[in-house]
């Protein structure tokens with residue numbers, strides 16, 4: 001049984017990751033690909049609890065170091081219990097956010113050292129990296145407006161505009177550093193056009 005492929009979906013707040021996740025899942029299933037859909041932080045009982053703690057707006061101030069370690073603690077559980085077993089069985093994994101989010105939010109947004117994040121990435125993931133990453137990108141105002149219209153803002157969504165600008169810049173830098181793996185899709189356009197671009201990228205990848 002060939003190993004499955006690992007696809008991740010990335011981008012700032014409200015850019016349309018969750019909206020397009022189901023579309024991608026259905027597209028893969030149409031092509032007879034067995035796919036596990038999951039998310040980060042989260043995907044296991046413990047990792048979902050850590051997600052709650054990370055997003056909760058009422059907690060005590062979480063230090064940058066604690067935040068980074070919680071994100072990777074959740075990832076370690078998720079990899080061992082969900083992602084690795086699925087890939088080994090030949091299933092594909094479609095994940096809403098992964099380590100590029102850490103480089104963007106904790107690296108770009110919080111200014112944490114990239115070498116520290118890389119060290120933790122190797123500790124937790126070994127050589128495992130996504131096979132394909134779709135980076136959904138839209139101007140900050142568009143994403144924040146969409147996020148605001150939908151729910152009460154969580155701990156990250158309550159950050160200042162400059163934080164999201166740094167996050168966006170860091171994501172685009174990741175795409176520049178890994179052009180073969182990360183494909184940027186602009187989402188400040190009608191959903192149908194976003195879907196067409198996604199089909200182009202995933203269609204080529206499947207072939």
Ligand code: T5A
Pocket residue numbers: 011012013014015016017018019020040041071096097098099101102103105106146147150156157187188189190191194
């Ligand atoms: N985090 C995560 C870290 O700090 N480090 C890490 O390592 C990881 C893994 C997780 C938070 O954790 C942080 C980052 C995050 O802040 P999350 O729920 O995964 O949170 O991320 P959010 O960005 O908060 O997810 P959202 O659900 O808010 O945003 P989505 O999924 O990008 O957006 P979506 O699909 O819900 O769309 C938002 C609205 O826009 C509409 C949708 O209908 C929806 O109403 N929409 C469009 N409208 C018009 N045109 C289009 N093209 C549209 N696309 C979507």
